[in-house]
Amino acid sequence: MQHVLSEQELLRRQKLEEIRNSGIDPYPAEEFLINASTVDIKQNYNRDKLNYKDISIAGRIMSVRDMGKAAFAELQDSSGRIQIYIKRDEICPGEDKSLFDLLWKKWVDIGDIVGLTGYVFTTKVGEISLHVQSLKLLCKSLKPLPIVKTDASGEAYDEVTDPEFRYRQRYVDLVINPRVKKTFELRTQMMNSIRSFLNEHGALEVDTPVLQSIPGGASARPFMTHHNALNIPLYLRIANELYLKRLIVGGFDWVYEFSRNFRNEGMDRTHNPEFTILEFYVAYRDYFWMMNTTEKMLEAVAIDLHGTPEVNVDGKIISFAAPYKRISIYDAIKEHTGVDVSSMQEEELRLVCNKLNVQADKTMGKGKLIDQLFGNKCEMHYTQPTFIIDYPVEMSPLTKKHRSVSGLVERFELIVNGKEIANAYSELNDPLDQRSRFEDQVKLMERGDDEAMFIDHDFLRALEYGMPPTAGIGIGIDRLCMLMTGEVSIQDVLFFPQMRPEHRTENETKE
RNA sequence: GAUUCCGUAGCUCAGCCGGUAGAGCAUUACACUUUUAAUGUAAGGGUCCCGGGUUCGAGCCCCGGCGGGAUCACCA
Numbered sequence: 256m257q258h259v260l261s262e263q264e265l266l267r268r269q270k271l272e273e274i275r276n277s278g279i280d281p282y283p284a285e286e287f288l289i290n291a292s293t294v295d296i297k298q299n300y301n302r303d304k305l306n307y308k309d310i311s312i313a314g315r316i317m318s319v320r321d322m323g324k325a326a327f328a329e330l331q332d333s334s335g336r337i338q339i340y341i342k343r344d345e346i347c348p349g350e351d352k353s354l355f356d357l358l359w360k361k362w363v364d365i366g367d368i369v370g371l372t373g374y375v376f377t378t379k380v381g382e383i384s385l386h387v388q389s390l391k392l393l394c395k396s397l398k399p400l401p402i403v404k405t406d407a408s409g410e411a412y413d414e415v416t417d418p419e420f421r422y423r424q425r426y427v428d429l430v431i432n433p434r435v436k437k438t439f440e441l442r443t444q445m446m447n448s449i450r451s452f453l454n455e456h457g458a459l460e461v462d463t464p465v466l467q468s469i470p471g472g473a474s475a476r477p478f479m480t481h482h483n484a485l486n487i488p489l490y491l492r493i494a495n496e497l498y499l500k501r502l503i504v505g506g507f508d509w510v511y512e513f514s515r516n517f518r519n520e521g522m523d524r525t526h527n528p529e530f531t532i533l534e535f536y537v538a539y540r541d542y543f544w545m546m547n548t549t550e551k552m553l554e555a556v557a558i559d560l561h562g563t564p565e566v567n568v569d570g571k572i573i574s575f576a577a578p579y580k581r582i583s584i585y586d587a588i589k590e591h592t593g594v595d596v597s598s599m600q601e602e603e604l605r606l607v608c609n610k611l612n613v614q615a616d617k618t619m620g621k622g623k624l625i626d627q628l629f630g631n632k633c634e635m636h637y638t639q640p641t642f643i644i645d646y647p648v649e650m651s652p653l654t655k656k657h658r659s660v661s662g663l664v665e666r667f668e669l670i671v672n673g674k675e676i677a678n679a680y681s682e683l684n685d686p687l688d689q690r691s692r693f694e695d696q697v698k699l700m701e702r703g704d705d706e707a708m709f710i711d712h713d714f715l716r717a718l719e720y721g722m723p724p725t726a727g728i729g730i731g732i733d734r735l736c737m738l739m740t741g742e743v744s745i746q747d748v749l750f751f752p753q754m755r756p757e758h759r760t761e762n763e764t765k766e
Numbered sequence: 767g768a769u770u771c772c773g774u775a776g777c778u779c780a781g782c783c784g785g786u787a788g789a790g791c792a793u794u795a796c797a798c799u800u801u802u803a804a805u806g807u808a809a810g811g812g813u814c815c816c817g818g819g820u821u822c823g824a825g826c827c828c829c830g831g832c833g834g835g836a837u838c839a840c841c842a
Binding site: 263321340342384413475523525674677 | 773775776778779792793794798803811813834835840841842
């Protein structure tokens with residue numbers, strides 16, 4: 256894919272040939288046995304010196320300080336880095352000094368992967384280091400690694416900050432920016448923590464279809480594809496809600512799934528075309544129970560990750576300690592616009608939107624208009640976790656009607672740092688009501704709302720067999736991860752965020 | 767999709783009023799057997815994102831495109 260090789264790349268290819276010609280395999284097949292990690296050595300050496308002979312470690316050479324007949328270098332393995340000390344007469348005890356003079360001094364570059372054996376010692380200046388007794392090349396690297404140097408005070412020089420470079424070549428980003436690796440390790444810890452919480456409470460993790468013939472469970476534009484053998488259109492899922500509810504019909508009491516969803520919409524620092532939502536559904540519960548459970552779970556996760564419910568996001572301290580504030584969407588709108596919209600109909604709402612400079616076109620029904628008002632005027636004000644509750648029925652086609660207030664549904668969204676991270680409700684289980692809500696969606700679609708829901712007849716059939724009263728929730732895992740790791744862009748919590756393809760000329764693609 | 771900023775060596779970045787392309791690190795050579803942003807001396811390295819235009823002359827000005835960031839719109 257590279258048309259013109261740089262000076263440094265040509266040189267590394269030459270070295271590769273010289274290595275081969277000398278009889279050394281630059282890409283050996285046999286395993287290299289490791290018996291320690293750099294972090295293990297650094298943490299335990301001082302306490303337990305006797306056990307740090309005959310050490311075998313492997314990793315990437317990250318810097319070299321040659322000193323003539325000896326050299327210091329830094330080796331990075333999956334756990335961290337350690338300084339290594341290589342003395343010529345130590346690794347080449349006989350007459351033949353080529354292992355040091357050629358392999359080490361001429362051929363090994365920064366970025367190469369090597370296996371080392373030796374013993375641990377502390378240098379004059381007090382740095383725990385590996386005194387190398389044998390050196391084996393495990394992989395010759397052909398591209399120069401952009402090296403980030405850090406001085407004694409921890410300040411980084413030549414740090415690769417170009418987001419395009421970092422996202423397109425995440426493998427390099429991970430090698431050279433240790434913080435990035437930490438973010439992704441934290442993401443996995445977060446998922447594990449959520450799993451533990453749910454499993455300990457008796458939930459069952461399940462898998463449901465990604466390819467769906469009717470994309471349901473959310474209002475969004477789907478990606479379309481085609482199945483050749485069946486000769487039918489299929490959609491990549493926008494949500495797994497309707498499938499999890501079918502499982503509740505089938506007799507499971509608590510199911511959950513980390514669902515990779517796909518939505519064919521705009522991208523920005525909080526939206527990627529594919530993203531992950533945790534959904535779970537619990538029989539015989541309602542949305543109050545779900546609020547209690549959600550705040551308990553998020554508090555537990557934050558403590559698991561940080562030892563405290565407080566996290567620092569963009570200079571703001573956000574506390575996940577339960578309980579969270581609860582406020583109805585009408586009260587929220589009243590609080591931030593001064594307008595009581597609770598009894599308004601569509602036309603009046605549109606006037607309010609126009610007056611407040613909130614976009615309100617003709618395809619928008621009452622529910623969407625209220626959603627617009629909240630999204631544009633209120634949402635950003637909720638920094639600390641806040642449950643917004645009791646939404647109008649028009650914007651919630653899968654939600655059970657409110658037990659005491661007509662026109663509302665039993666739904667909440669959780670807002671943190673001005674962004675929605677969860678959406679939940681007492682699930683609608685009245686099959687006839689569900690059918691008429693779907694039919695309302697069809698009317699919206701006919702008005703031009705390209706995000707209105709399709710009718711899912713099989714789902715209606717399932718509900719007709721009977722679904723127990725159920726509470727359900729969807730939690731945006733990427734956004735939660737942003738909060739838990741302090742990242743402000745979704746691209747920094749996804750290994751490979753969606754990017755435009757890199758431009759390639761005819762020649763470049765051949766290589 | 768709209769607005770706006772950006773694209774120069776492997777990396778981070780300078781580049782004046784339009785006048786033959788610069789630094790640090792990295793690389794190469796030599797020296798150096800406990801250094802740590804190692805050091806000293808020397809050297810090499812460029813499709814200035816791409817394509818047009820203006821000009822005697824363009825990294826710089828103008829037009830178009832590609833890619834990225836930010837803001838907005840849509841959305842979670």
